[in-house]
Each structure stands twice: as C-alpha cells, then as structure tokens.
Amino acid sequence: MFEAKLIEIGQRAKQAARLLAYASTESKNNALLAMAEALLKNQEEILEANQRDVQAAEEKGLKKSLVNRLRLTAASIAQISQSLKEVVALRDPVGEGEIWTRPNGLRIQQVHVPLGVVAMIYEARPNVTVDAAALCLKSGNVVILRGGSEALESNKVLARVIAEAAEASGLPGGCIQLITETSREWVQKLIRMNEFLDVIIPRGGAGLIQAVVQNSTVPVIETGTGMCHAFVDRDADYEKAVPIVVNAKTQNPGVCNALETLLVDEGIAAEFLPLIGEELKKLNVQLKGCPRTCDILTYSLPATEDDWKYEHLDLILGVKVVPDLDGALNHIYQYSTKHSETIVTENYSRAQRFLREIDAAAVYVNASTRFTDGGRFGFGAEIGISTQKLHARGPMGLKELTTIKYMVYGDGQIV
Known part of the structure; x- marks a missing residue:
C-alpha cells in the first residue's frame, strides 16, 4: 500500500518538475510572496499544531536542546515569512550562464537549469519545511519533504499552507509534497526511487545522514555533521x-x-x-x-x-x-x-x-x-551545509540547486 502511495507522490513530482523548470522568475516570486502571507494568516493553526509536537516531545523526555529546536513562536513564524521575502530578492540562477563561439562557427551556451525533483529528509526543525520549499521553488525544483516524527503535526500544517498558496499562485500541483508517514520503510523506498528523484539531501544527525548515504541509490548531497x-x-x-x-x-x-x-x-x-x-x-x-x-x-x-x-x-x-x-x-x-x-x-x-x-x-x-551559514555568507537562505566535494560544498543556496546544460547553435556544421 505504501509503495503505491510513494509512486503516486513521485509521479506527481515528476510531472510538476517538467512545468516548474520553465516557470518565469516573476511567477516563482509571486508564489513565494503568497506563501509568506499564508504563513502569517494561518499562524494560529501552525502554533496549535506545533504545541502538540512540543508537548509530545516533552512527555517523551527529549533533550531540552531538541525541544527548543522544535518550538515555534509568533516571532519565529514572522521570521520564516520574512525569509521567504528575502528569497524573492535573490537572483534567480536558472538560465544564467555564458556563451562562446568555436572556430568552426558553432555557438555554445552553458546555462544553469534545475536539478529536477529534490527529496529533503530532515529532523526536528519545522522551519526547514519552509526553507527547503522556498529555495527549491526559486531554483525551479520540485521538492518532496520528509521530516522527523517529532515535528510531524507542525510540518503537516506548514506544508499544506505553503503548497496551497504556491498552487493558487499558478505553480503546478505537486511542486511541494510532504510524506506524512515516518516509518523507516517509507524512507528506504524513497531513497531508491531513481525513476522519480534526481537528488536527495539529508539534513540532521550523523545517524540519519549516514543511513541515507549508505543505502540510497539516488544521488545524495551529503550535509555534514559539525565536529x-x-x-x-x-x-x-x-x-x-x-x-x-x-x-x-x-x-x-x-x-x-x-x-x-x-x-x-x-x-x-x-x-x-x-x-x-x-x-x-x-x-x-x-x-x-x-x-x-x-x-x-x-x-x-x-x-x-x-x-x-x-x-x-x-x-x-x-x-x-x-x-x-x-x-x-x-x-x-x-x-x-x-x-x-x-x-x-x-x-x-x-x-x-x-x-x-x-x-x-x-x-x-x-x-x-x-x-558558516547561507545567510551570513550572503546567499540568502540555505538548504544545508555540504561537507562533501561534489557537486557542492559549504552553505548551499540557489545556485547549488542547479546543474548545467549546453545549448549549441549551428549552421550546418558537421566538422
């Protein structure tokens, strides 16, 4: 049953990615602004859901530091909303590049294009739900979110609110999806869905990151633990x-x-x-x-x-x-x-x-x-901090969520 549901999520994501890759900067920015306003309008519902998560975490005896990472307030929601507006102000990397002419007359253009479908697997921090979605959308990527069980109620509301706002603004349905099941079976299947996913970004503790790196057949950008x-x-x-x-x-x-x-x-x-x-x-x-x-x-x-x-x-x-x-x-x-x-x-x-x-x-x-932070480095928000050497390293902003392709203009050249 769960495999069929995951395949459905993957299919929707792949269909949305085809459309989102060519969305204009204006349409993406309008969606981000709508998402920012939607967070403020739905603040009460978000805080109520977050309180259920916090209460459950405290009852489980989770460390105070973890509970603090989980907690949202009116001020933090306002800050998350503001961060979406800051992403709007960032330069869209899609379509940027350079062009040159070869001796035989071929003109070769290198352009940045979206990665496609990005799966985010993360823990505890509900703000990552919004940050990841914002950066993926601005860079033309569809995002599948799978947060930790501790923040499930918060993530459900946050993902629904921003997804509805993005789609109401004209972006394709399925561009933001949340996996609400938290069992390991779902993750094990997700990280092997090569036919639907282009990259996986795990963000959390060492155990989570290594589990994804060691078991995924989908390419992984490893965000590292910080010793x-x-x-x-x-x-x-x-x-x-x-x-x-x-x-x-x-x-x-x-x-x-x-x-x-x-x-x-x-x-x-x-x-x-x-x-x-x-x-x-x-x-x-x-x-x-x-x-x-x-x-x-x-x-x-x-x-x-x-x-x-x-x-x-x-x-x-x-x-x-x-x-x-x-x-x-x-x-x-x-x-x-x-x-x-x-x-x-x-x-x-x-x-x-x-x-x-x-x-x-x-x-x-x-x-x-x-x-070491995307905002402090001047990148705006970040989707994670990569400690690997391919394809990105350090704080990953919009440009790191793109790859390149070459568009070659000819006039009958064969040699």
Whole structure:
C-alpha cells in the first residue's frame, strides 16, 4: 500500500518538475510572496499544531536542546515569512550562464537549469519545511519533504499552507509534497526511487545522514555533521579569543556550526584556560578535558574518546591542550567532519598554514564558526551545509540547486 502511495507522490513530482523548470522568475516570486502571507494568516493553526509536537516531545523526555529546536513562536513564524521575502530578492540562477563561439562557427551556451525533483529528509526543525520549499521553488525544483516524527503535526500544517498558496499562485500541483508517514520503510523506498528523484539531501544527525548515504541509490548531497574545532594559538589575542569561543559554543549549541572542541596551545594553557573556563562556567557549559586541562581546571570532567569524535549539540565542550599548531592540525585531521574550523592567532604564517592545510568546507582566522551559514555568507537562505566535494560544498543556496546544460547553435556544421 505504501509503495503505491510513494509512486503516486513521485509521479506527481515528476510531472510538476517538467512545468516548474520553465516557470518565469516573476511567477516563482509571486508564489513565494503568497506563501509568506499564508504563513502569517494561518499562524494560529501552525502554533496549535506545533504545541502538540512540543508537548509530545516533552512527555517523551527529549533533550531540552531538541525541544527548543522544535518550538515555534509568533516571532519565529514572522521570521520564516520574512525569509521567504528575502528569497524573492535573490537572483534567480536558472538560465544564467555564458556563451562562446568555436572556430568552426558553432555557438555554445552553458546555462544553469534545475536539478529536477529534490527529496529533503530532515529532523526536528519545522522551519526547514519552509526553507527547503522556498529555495527549491526559486531554483525551479520540485521538492518532496520528509521530516522527523517529532515535528510531524507542525510540518503537516506548514506544508499544506505553503503548497496551497504556491498552487493558487499558478505553480503546478505537486511542486511541494510532504510524506506524512515516518516509518523507516517509507524512507528506504524513497531513497531508491531513481525513476522519480534526481537528488536527495539529508539534513540532521550523523545517524540519519549516514543511513541515507549508505543505502540510497539516488544521488545524495551529503550535509555534514559539525565536529567543529577552535585552536587558540600561543600568539592569540585573548580579547578576541574569549568572545569567539564563547559565541561559537553558546550562541546556539544545537546546530552543526557550533563549536564542539577547543584546542589550546600548551604555551598559554595555564593562562588562557582559567580565563575561558570562567566565562563558559557562567553560561553553564560543561567542560570535558584532557588530563592537562583537568589539572588546570579542576571542575572539568575527564574527556573520553567519544568526546573528540561526536557532536554534543549541547552546552558541553571538549577541551584539549596541544603542543603547538602541528598538534592542533593532527587532532583536527583525525576528528574533523570537514565542516568548519577556526584558528585564533596574530601570527600571520601560522594563520596561513591553518588556512592551507585544513581540509574543511569553511576555514576561519579570528572568527566564530557560527558564520558558516547561507545567510551570513550572503546567499540568502540555505538548504544545508555540504561537507562533501561534489557537486557542492559549504552553505548551499540557489545556485547549488542547479546543474548545467549546453545549448549549441549551428549552421550546418558537421566538422
């Protein structure tokens, strides 16, 4: 039964994709504006559905950080609505490209075109339902959404509201569809629907992402987990280092660009660790340190191997004293998920080594890892942050949701 339903969803998506690929920028923007207004008009229904999700999550005893990611408010709905208007202001990548002429007279034009049908598989965050739909529509892509069970009631209302608004504005029916079944059987079938899907983008925890990557026969753009590091070098400016570390860890600890491990040069450990430790303690951050860290900060718990390997997504920070830059590079090489890494230093040569030798989607000098975000990079919204190297890397905006084709103009050439 469920296979027939999935095939129906896939068929509708494929039919819609054929029409949406050639929709004008004006028609797509009008749909996005209608979606933005529809969210505000249906705010009460959205909040009621979200409250059911939040209550269920609390009754299940889910972590506070997860519940907070799930929660919507009138202010957050207004922000989501505004984000749709910001996507309207972004340049439409479809049809952009360049043209050149070969010696035999052939004119070759390279243009950006939509990927086609994008399946988003994600967890917890109901705002992703709207963000993903907005970016897909603006770039001419149909989207099939499959959110987590924790946000099911919220996603049902959000997807219905924006889909109805988009279709009422003239976009093809089926351009936004939500899979409301949350069993693994549905996901296993979905990620093998090559005849209907062009790409899958998983967005969530490491378990979800790896399950999709390892089992999908449809091409996957891997959005990565964020085992993000900050290295405070012996030539760091403490007035920069302390707020950078505090921001990267505490501003929003439940996201992929939040800091998970702090590495400190042993030459400044005795001086710097008490400074940063006190600031983090004020903000209820639990430190889990190496033996040297625990000697200096007696309130730190001993770190385990898992503390260097896995995201906490909480107010927990691994802290390790390393001999020097090489020690930091070696640690990051071993444990990084190639998301975002930063060095705090006033030493130009060491900063340049860090930039050159770290293999990650975003590498920083004297700045917080929290900047790895489509909005902060100037892309508008983002559909995810890719940690792979093909076909996109880093924050993925509209252009990353397109591919290219070549249109060749001839006049009888055969050689």
